[in-house]
Each structure stands twice: as structure tokens, then as C-alpha cells.
Amino acid sequence: MDSYGLVENKLNKFKIPFQVVEHPPALTTEEADSFIEGIEGVRTKSMFLTNKKKTTYYLVIMDDQKRLDMERIKEITGEKRIKMASEDSLMEKMNLPAGVVSVFGLLNNKEKDIQVYFDQEITKESRMSFHPNVNTKTIFLNTNDIFKFLKSINFKYSIIDI
Template sequence: MELFDKVIDKLKELGIQYQLVEHEPALTTEQADLFIEGIEGVRTKTMFLTNKKKKNFYLLIMDDGKRLDMNRFAEIVEEKKMKMASEDSLFEKMALPAGVVSPFGLLNNEDHDIQVFFDKEIVDEERMSFHPNTNEKTIFVATPDLFKFIEAIGYQTNVIEI
């Protein structure tokens, strides 16, 4: 089954409504934003991070216009050093290529070993947008429904102030 179909099937199974926008492949966050200009919903960036020993993995979701203070995040999750996970780790853990990271990739994480964090700044937004395991589409989903999705597939959501 195609990774995108897996996302849609799970959303339907959970009764979660969504808005889907199809577009040419988005290679950057800026380009993705152009494809969805004028549609309501916070533009997110999802980062796949790991500790220095590549033993702990984190998915951090925040506003795409905000810069991550890596040291602050490391402090919050009680790690000494944090870094962006490699493309190999991303593929191994979520079966995704770089540039397509989103909470929907958690569907592919057989080990259930990724911790999920949201920046407090965006959790009160009505809707969020993500690539649904492909960079040729953007999906908008209500924030409470996104949390429902994540919890339904066996993950805890953590809200932090970055």
C-alpha cells in the first residue's frame, strides 16, 4: 500500500475530516507554502531529531517560520546533545525521504520509539498543515483531530514551550 493511502485510510477509519491540496512536488517549506497560499491553517515544519548516540528519536512540530533552538530542546528532553537525524535514520524509522517528515510518518514506525513534541505556540491554532507522506500533497486537519490521530496510533503528544 502506498504511504499516502495509509494516511487517508487511517483518517477515514478514525472519522477525521481533512482538506487535501494536490500540487507539484514541494522541495522547500517556502515552495510548499506557495502551493497552499490563502488556505486557513498554520504552516508547520516537522523535524526528526536524535541524540548524539542515535538511541533516542524525537518528532518536533512547530510553526514553519520559527527557528529551533536546539540547545533549548535538548534541555527540555534531558539530552546533552541533539541533532537532526540522518536521512538514513529517517528512512529506517519512518520509511520517508527527507522533506516529507510529518506526524503521518509515525504510521510507519514499527518500533514505536519516537517521542512526539508540539511547540505550545501552535496547539491552539484551529488547523495545521502537513505533507501526508508525500511532497505532492498537503493535508489540512483540525488540531484536536491531529492529536486524536497521533494518540490512536499509540503515541503520546507532549506540548512544550520552545
């Protein structure tokens, strides 16, 4: 089954409604935003981070217009050093190439060893958008359904102020 098919099947299995917009490949958040103008929902970006020793991994989800404060993330996680994870780590942990990272990549994380963080600012929005493991589609879901999805696949998450 293809990467998107896995996402669609899981959402249907958990009876989570969603809206999909197909578009040309989007390599940046700006490009993706241009394909979904006028559709309600916060545009998210998901960053896959790791500590220096690559022993702990983090998925940080926030508004795509916001800049990530790495010092704040270090404070929240208790890490001395934190950085963007490599493409190799992304492939190993989520079976995804760079540019399509989202909560849906957690479907491929068999070890369930990625810590998930949402910026509290976006949790106040009614809907969120993500790439569903491909960069040729954008999927919109109700915010509460994102949390339902994570619970359904046995992932805990934290809501943080970044």
C-alpha cells in the same frame, strides 16, 4: 498501498475529516507555502532529531516560520547533544525520504519509539497542515484531530514551549 493511501485510509478509519491540496513537488517549506496560500491553517515543519548515540529519536513540530532552538530542545529532552537525524535513520524509523517528515510518518514506526513534541504556539491554532508522507500534497486537519490521530495510533505527545 502507497504512502499517501495509508494516511488517507487511517484518517477515514478514525473518522477524522481532512482537506487535501494537490500540488507540484515541494522541496522546501517556502515552496509548499506558495501552493497553499489563502487556506486556513498554520503551516508546520516537522524535524526528526536524535541524540548523539542514536538511541532516542524525537519528532518536533512547529510553525514553519519559526527557528528551532536546539539548546532549548536539549534542555527539554535532557540530552547533552542533539542533532538532526540522518536520512538513513529517517528511512529506518519512519520509512520516509527527507522533505516529507510529519506526524503521518509515525504510521511506519512499528517500535513506537519516537518522542513527539508540539510547540505550544501552534496548538492554539484551529487547523494545521502537513505533508501526508508525500511532497505533492498538503493535508489540513483540525488541531484536536491531530491529537486524536496520534492517540488512535498509540503515540503520546508533549506540548512544549520552544
